[in-house]
Amino acid sequence: MFASLASILRNDRATSVFLLLLTVVTVLASLANLLFPEGSALHVSTYTLGLLGKYMTYALLAVAVDLIWGYCGILSLGHTAFFALGGYAMGMYLMRQIGNRGVYGDPVLPDFMVFLNWDTLPWYWHGFDMFWFAALMVLVAPAILAFVFGWLAFRSRVTGVYFSIITQALTYALLLAFFRNEMGFGGNNGLTDFKDLLGFDLQANTTRVALFISSAVALAAGVIACRFIISSRFGRVIQAIRDSESRTRFIGYRVDNYKLWLFVFSAMLAGIAGALYVPQVGIINPGEFAPINSIEAVVWVAVGGRGTLYGAVIGAFLVNYAKTYFTIALPEIWLYALGGLFVISTLFLPQGVVGLMNKVMQRKQEARV
Numbered sequence: 153m154f155a156s157l158a159s160i161l162r163n164d165r166a167t168s169v170f171l172l173l174l175t176v177v178t179v180l181a182s183l184a185n186l187l188f189p190e191g192s193a194l195h196v197s198t199y200t201l202g203l204l205g206k207y208m209t210y211a212l213l214a215v216a217v218d219l220i221w222g223y224c225g226i227l228s229l230g231h232t233a234f235f236a237l238g239g240y241a242m243g244m245y246l247m248r249q250i251g252n253r254g255v256y257g258d259p260v261l262p263d264f265m266v267f268l269n270w271d272t273l274p275w276y277w278h279g280f281d282m283f284w285f286a287a288l289m290v291l292v293a294p295a296i297l298a299f300v301f302g303w304l305a306f307r308s309r310v311t312g313v314y315f316s317i318i319t320q321a322l323t324y325a326l327l328l329a330f331f332r333n334e335m336g337f338g339g340n341n342g343l344t345d346f347k348d349l350l351g352f353d354l355q356a357n358t359t360r361v362a363l364f365i366s367s368a369v370a371l372a373a374g375v376i377a378c379r380f381i382i383s384s385r386f387g388r389v390i391q392a393i394r395d396s397e398s399r400t401r402f403i404g405y406r407v408d409n410y411k412l413w414l415f416v417f418s419a420m421l422a423g424i425a426g427a428l429y430v431p432q433v434g435i436i437n438p439g440e441f442a443p444i445n446s447i448e449a450v451v452w453v454a455v456g457g458r459g460t461l462y463g464a465v466i467g468a469f470l471v472n473y474a475k476t477y478f479t480i481a482l483p484e485i486w487l488y489a490l491g492g493l494f495v496i497s498t499l500f501l502p503q504g505v506v507g508l509m510n511k512v513m514q515r516k517q518e519a520r521v
Contacts (some may be wrong), residue, residue, distance in 0.1 A: 167379055170462040171372055178368040183363050196343045198357055201364045202432050207472050208367035209429040212374050214452040214464035216421035219378045222449070222459030223387065224414055225394035227312075229446045230319030231422055233326050234294035236440035239425030240330075240508050241293055243343035243436040244277060245286030246354075263345070264338045274336045290427040291420050298419030299412065306408040306415075311397070327441035328421030342437025349431050360432070367428045374421050375461050378472055381417070382461075390414060451490060454497045466505055 181204065184196040203346065213235050220226040252259040256266040260273055279285040301322060305315060332340040352359045381387050392400045393407055401407045430436045439445075448471070456467020478486040501508055 163221060164379060166460070167375065167462055170465070171375065174368060174372055179453070182365060185357070185361055198360050201360055202298070203476070205360075205364040205367045205432045206429060207469050208364075208371045209425045209432070210452070210472055211427035211465040211468040212367075212371045212428075213422050213449055214456070214468040215371070215374050215378060215461055216397055216418040216425070217449050218453045218458060218461055218464035219381075220414055220418045221453060222461075222464070223382055223394060224390045224411060225397070226411060226415065227316045227450070228319045228415075228418075229316045229450065230321075230323035231418070231449055232445040233319075233427040233441055234298060234329075234419040234422035235429070235445075236323075236326070236436070236438075237293045237297065238290045238426030239430040239436040240337060240426075241280075241286055241289040241423070242427040242430045243346075244280040244289075244337075245283060246346040246349065246431060248277070248281040249342050249349070250345065253347055254329060254390060260409075262338075262343070264341065267337070268333055270336075277336070284396065287411040287427075290423050294419040294423035295416050296415045301416040302412045306411050309408075320446065323441050323446055324443050327438050327443075330438035330441060338437070340438065342439075343430075344435040344437075346431065354431055354434070363428065363432050367432070370424055370428055371465070374424070375465070378421075378461050381414075386410070386413075397414070448490065451494045451497075453504075455493055455501075455504055457504030460504075460506050463506035464503050470505070477518075 165340055181196050181201060184194055185201055187199060188195040190197070213231065216234075216248055217228065217231050220228060247262045250262070254263040254266075256263050258266050261270060265273070269333075280289070301319075305318065310318065329335055330337050330342075337343065346354055348354055349359065349363075352362070354360075382390070389400065389405055389410055392405075393410060397407055426440070449468075452467040452471050453464045454467070456465065457463025471490070474489065474493075475486060478489055495506055503510070
């Protein structure tokens with residue numbers, strides 16, 4: 153397996169270069185934060201590391217979307233549902249770690265449950281005081297939802313725009329459900345006021361650096377895993393489904409099973425991204441289920457370059473950097489700018505930034521010849 157993976161990376165120069173750049177940036181940024189004092193020209197602030205770490209979790213979500221959309225033609229407009237479920241699983245663990253340090257001092261019940269006069273901890277909160285259980289739920293919860301939803305949808309041969317609509321309906325339904333206080337997930341306020349992770353203070357500089365590095369490692373592992381899948385026989389069948397689902401089905405492949413497996417794997421990647429996002433941002437609330445978030449994830453992939461994986465990462469960084477800038481400098485025009493990005497990339501850059509870069513490089517090579 154490792155030999156075949158090494159062979160894939162050797163033949164895929166673009167992915168290898170991306171992984172090398174990701175490693176260099178991660179190492180240098182971490183060292184610049186830990187070794188150089190504040191005020192130094194070489195110092196990278198903890199705030200900047202946190203921002204980059206958040207972008208990396210978004211990039212992993214974009215990779216998950218690109219895997220199913222770019223290589224299988226499954227356009228999901230509800231993928232942040234899995235991102236948010238992974239985030240809630242991690243948030244529940246972090247809430248259980250607060251213990252009697254909360255506002256109300258209850259050693260078992262989170263503050264919002266005490267405020268709402270809950271007497272006992274709900275059954276589905278049990279086990280989240282253990283990290284291994286929470287880490288398992290980060291994968292299992294999105295996987296179960298994706299399996300049930302995908303099995304019903306693919307078995308009924310729901311495709312195209314109809315699939316996109318029902319995925320959007322799914323995440324909107326979860327948004328409304330998690331807003332209810334009766335659900336036991338903090339209602340509108342969500343889960344917040346986290347203290348520590350695995351016994352380490354979340355506000356400590358070293359912990360923030362460790363979360364940043366973990367996000368980079370997860371992103372690299374996600375890209376490698378997706379590249380391995382796409383380069384395998386399974387991946388060739390997936391791409392055949394994208395190009396002509398009916399023909400692939402006619403040949404004799406169980407198209408529904410292939411799509412379901414890929415959809416579940418993609419949901420698990422999104423769950424991991426959500427779990428890494430929460431301790432770095434410090435909150436998880438129902439707003440993460442908002443359909444607009446899923447649409448933004450699709451825009452990231454479209455801007456970067458659909459069907460490239462590393463292009464999805466580039467798109468996630470570019471769009472979210474623009475969002476950070478515009479929401480501070482010109483907050484009233486951000487949504488217009490986002491819509492404009494999608495229109496421009498669709499009409500003039502169908503292959504995204506990566507496609508544009510490839511064309512420029514190709515023209516330079518032709519000019520040399």
